Amino acid sequence: MPDLASRVRRLLSLIPYVLKHQGVDIGGLCDVFEISRDQLMKDLNLIFMCGQPDYTPADLMEVDIDGDYVYIRMADYFARPLRFTPAELSGLYLACSSLVKLSGSSSSPALVSATEKIAGVLGGAAVSQQDIEEKVEIHSVAPEHEDIAKLSRAADGCRVVEMEYYTYGRDDLTRRRVHPLSLVFGMGHWYLRAWDEKRGETRVFRVDRIKNLEMTEETFEPPREEKEEDRSPFEVTESKGTEVHLRVHPSLARWAREQPIFKETEEDGDYLICKLNTTELAWVERELLNFGPKVEILSPPELKERLRERVRNLLSIYED
Amino acid sequence: MNKAERLINLIAMLLEANRPVTLERIRSSIPGYQQSTMASFKRMFERDKSDLREMGVPIHVEHVDAFGEEVGYRIPKREYYLPELEFTQEEKVALLLVNRLSTGEVIPLSRETHSALLKLSPDLGAGSRMGQPASPPWRFGAPSGSVEDLTDLWEAVVERRTVRITYQSLGGDEERERSLDPYGLYFDRGAWYVVGYCHLRKEIRSFRVSRIRSGVELDRSQEEGPDFERPPDFRLEDHARILPWEFEEGSEYQAVVRFSPKIAWLVERDLGDVYRFKPRKGGGGTLYVRVRNEDGFLNWVLSFAEDAEVISPPELREKVKDRLHLILENLGGEADA
Numbered sequence: 001m002p003d004l005a006s007r008v009r010r011l012l013s014l015i016p017y018v019l020k021h022q023g024v025d026i027g028g029l030c031d032v033f034e035i036s037r038d039q040l041m042k043d044l045n046l047i048f049m050c051g052q053p054d055y056t057p058a059d060l061m062e063v064d065i066d067g068d069y070v071y072i073r074m075a076d077y078f079a080r081p082l083r084f085t086p087a088e089l090s091g092l093y094l095a096c097s098s099l100v101k102l103s104g105s106s107s108s109p110a111l112v113s114a115t116e117k118i119a120g121v122l123g124g125a126a127v128s129q130q131d132i133e134e135k136v137e138i139h140s141v142a143p144e145h146e147d148i149a150k151l152s153r154a155a156d157g158c159r160v161v162e163m164e165y166y167t168y169g170r171d172d173l174t175r176r177r178v179h180p181l182s183l184v185f186g187m188g189h190w191y192l193r194a195w196d197e198k199r200g201e202t203r204v205f206r207v208d209r210i211k212n213l214e215m216t217e218e219t220f221e222p223p224r225e226e227k228e229e230d231r232s233p234f235e236v237t238e239s240k241g242t243e244v245h246l247r248v249h250p251s252l253a254r255w256a257r258e259q260p261i262f263k264e265t266e267e268d269g270d271y272l273i274c275k276l277n278t279t280e281l282a283w284v285e286r287e288l289l290n291f292g293p294k295v296e297i298l299s300p301p302e303l304k305e306r307l308r309e310r311v312r313n314l315l316s317i318y319e320d
Numbered sequence: 321m322n323k324a325e326r327l328i329n330l331i332a333m334l335l336e337a338n339r340p341v342t343l344e345r346i347r348s349s350i351p352g353y354q355q356s357t358m359a360s361f362k363r364m365f366e367r368d369k370s371d372l373r374e375m376g377v378p379i380h381v382e383h384v385d386a387f388g389e390e391v392g393y394r395i396p397k398r399e400y401y402l403p404e405l406e407f408t409q410e411e412k413v414a415l416l417l418v419n420r421l422s423t424g425e426v427i428p429l430s431r432e433t434h435s436a437l438l439k440l441s442p443d444l445g446a447g448s449r450m451g452q453p454a455s456p457p458w459r460f461g462a463p464s465g466s467v468e469d470l471t472d473l474w475e476a477v478v479e480r481r482t483v484r485i486t487y488q489s490l491g492g493d494e495e496r497e498r499s500l501d502p503y504g505l506y507f508d509r510g511a512w513y514v515v516g517y518c519h520l521r522k523e524i525r526s527f528r529v530s531r532i533r534s535g536v537e538l539d540r541s542q543e544e545g546p547d548f549e550r551p552p553d554f555r556l557e558d559h560a561r562i563l564p565w566e567f568e569e570g571s572e573y574q575a576v577v578r579f580s581p582k583i584a585w586l587v588e589r590d591l592g593d594v595y596r597f598k599p600r601k602g603g604g605g606t607l608y609v610r611v612r613n614e615d616g617f618l619n620w621v622l623s624f625a626e627d628a629e630v631i632s633p634p635e636l637r638e639k640v641k642d643r644l645h646l647i648l649e650n651l652g653g654e655a656d657a
Contacts, residue, residue: 004323004324004327004371005371005374005375006435007324008324008327008328008375009375009435009438010438011324011328012328012331012439013438013439013441013442016442017441017442019442020442020443020445021442021445032441033438033441046322046324046325046328047328049322049325050325050328050329050332051329051332052332052333052336053333053349053350054349055329055351077332077335077336078332078335079401080400080401080402080403080404080442081401081402081438081439081440081441081442082375082376082377082400082401082402082439083376083378083399083400083401083402083439084376084402084436084439085375085376085432087429087432087475088376088429088432088433088435088436088439089436090429090432090478091422091428091429091430091431091432091433091436092418092433092436092437094427094428094429094433094474095418095421095422095427095429095430095433096418098421098426098427099414099417099418099421102421102426103458108414109410110408110410110411110413110414111411111414111415111417111418113408113411114407114411114414114415117405117406117407117411118405121403121405122403131478134504134556135474135477135478135503135504135505135556136428136474136504136505136506136507136556137504137505137506137507137556137557137560137561138427138506138507139506139507139508139509139560139561152457152458155457156457166582166583166586171625173582181457182457182458182459183457183458183459184458184459184460184461185424185426185458185459185460185461186424186460186461186510187461187509187510188507188508188509188510188511189509189510208586208589208590209586211585254488285625286623286624286625287623289622289623289625289647290619290620290622290623291619292618292619292622292643292646292647293643293646293647293650296650297651304651304652307647307651308648308651310625310626311644311647311648311651312648313626314622314625314626314644315641315644315645315648317626317629318629318630318637318640318641318644319641
């Protein structure tokens with residue numbers, strides 16, 4: 001049933017789309033409606049079977065596929081899509097205001113004017129702007145200086161960017177020159193995919209860990225179409241590097257199970273043994289300081305030794 | 321006969337009709353209805369009508385003429401058609417980004433937003449293409465937790481309906497069912513929380529949406545809402561972003577923490593809107609933190625290792641030392657080896 005409803009909804013927008021854009025190409029239609037070529041053909045065949053009584057050829061909608069191009073005629077009654085439901089209109093308003101908040105910009109004129117146009121024609125939604133203000137809070141660790149907008153412009157204009165970046169894994173601040181490719185929001189943070197000149201590879205950076213961002217006058221050659229959409233920047237489990245085994249106190253066991261960083265967990269009575277791989281130990285040390293006595297290091301011994309050293313250092317800060 | 325086909329034909333017929341169309345005429349006209357008996361046709365038609373209304377198709381029931389008893393059905397064009405909208409290129413790009421956000425299912429009503437944007441697609445043209453390189457090049461990944469739960473909670477917040485949820489708290493309690501008057505939703509660090517009055521604990525609490533194990537049910541689904549009033553002095557921002565060291569227990573006091581230049585700017589960026597941050601010459605700075613839950617606070621400060629130092633109060637410095645000694649003991653080491 002949900003499939004049927006979503007298909008009918010799609011058909012009711014697909015027909016007016018083609019009516020307004022006669023001769024649109026098949027690939028384009030598939031993109032807009034996010035369907036396969038096969039599904040599109042099924043949809044067009046269905047449209048071809050529908051119309052007004054008595055459903056003689058003269059009463060049916062006319063669908064023409066000329067090579068790669070699609071035409072629909074005799075379907076004036078479907079000249080416009082169906083109106084929004086109250087939930088759709090609310091969703092649209094909510095999404096517009098969320099987008100402004102998530103991107104950390106104080107406002108986006110185009111988004112505001114688009115929303116106003118919609119509201120002007122369609123009137124109020126089931127929720128008011130005030131509802132949205134009072135009832136949803138969206139906090140993203142949005143960097144100042146409109147870094148998101150800056151990086152978008154840099155990616156758009158293929159401009160090389162210089163930045164100072166804090167690498168959490170190594171607990172280190174370094175200067176880098178990068179070619180911004182795209183921005184991804186996920187797990188509560190914005191990530192920048194960019195080509196790192198010095199390292200000669202594409203890396204993922206967390207935008208809120210960029211300290212100083214400068215757009216240079218230099219441009220870069222955009223990389224040849226790579227299948228970047230398939231790659232998730234949120235791959236947190238590493239397969240190489242040192243294997244670390246930790247024994248986690250029962251009070252943290254449930255929390256630990258939720259953490260994607262652990263590639264493997266096994267029960268040890270009420271305790272939980274957690275395993276992860278990492279090429280950097282610096283961040284593990286900090287996490288271990290965070291959890292204090294509740295997490296015990298089983299291996300490697302090197303990690304134990306490094307942490308001991310760190311704790312002694314810290315104690316010396318507090319001794320005087 | 322395909323049901324989608326039947327529904328499209330039904331909409332087309334009722335849209336084109338100048339006068340209400342009788343059941344008899346609908347049955348004799350639309351191929352999908354013709355084969356069935358009157359009784360089964362009526363059941364079929366009722367289901368179709370309610371499916372279409374659920375999609376938002378405005379089907380009116382009207383008397384066929386001024387005198388008769390007979391009713392007919394009609395879809396007024398003015399109520400059906402989405403008015404035409406003209407967008408500038410910039411607005412199209414902005415709406416394309418909204419479409420990407422809805423595909424990511426990051427926020428409540430994402431699916432509804434997505435279907436709204438599909439309806440705008442004729443006016444957006446190729447601007448609504450998901451596949452074409454967007455400008456700006458943004459993508460969105462979904463947070464954990466289901467967008468259905470989130471949408472149900474949002475609707476309950478707006479309509480002020482009490483909900484029932486089974487919640488798995490991290491504290492170690494087993495799953496418990498509780499009713500909740502949801503006052504608002506907030507999003508922080510990739511997770512959604514619902515804030516509201518918990519009837520089990522008899523206080524205002526926050527719940528992480530991804531830890532709801534049951535789905536969201538209305539507590540009094542048979543009754544009309546609203547079920548509660550939101551207290552007039554309730555402000556969502558007082559409950560959103562409660563940091564781990566501000567939770568419950570203990571009385572509140574202020575701690576002063578100094579951060580190294582390497583890390584201070586990050587701390588300021590993250591917490592500068594909540595606490596006072598005083599920058600120091602040559603980088604670094606001091607943060608004035610409200611503390612309630614000492615354990616949580618110590619965890620946080622120590623996670624910065626040498627880049628953070630508790631300056632005051634002195635008792636708290638002592639506690640940092642105690643904690644460090646304890647860690648060292650567990651590591652099997654001496655303080656001054």
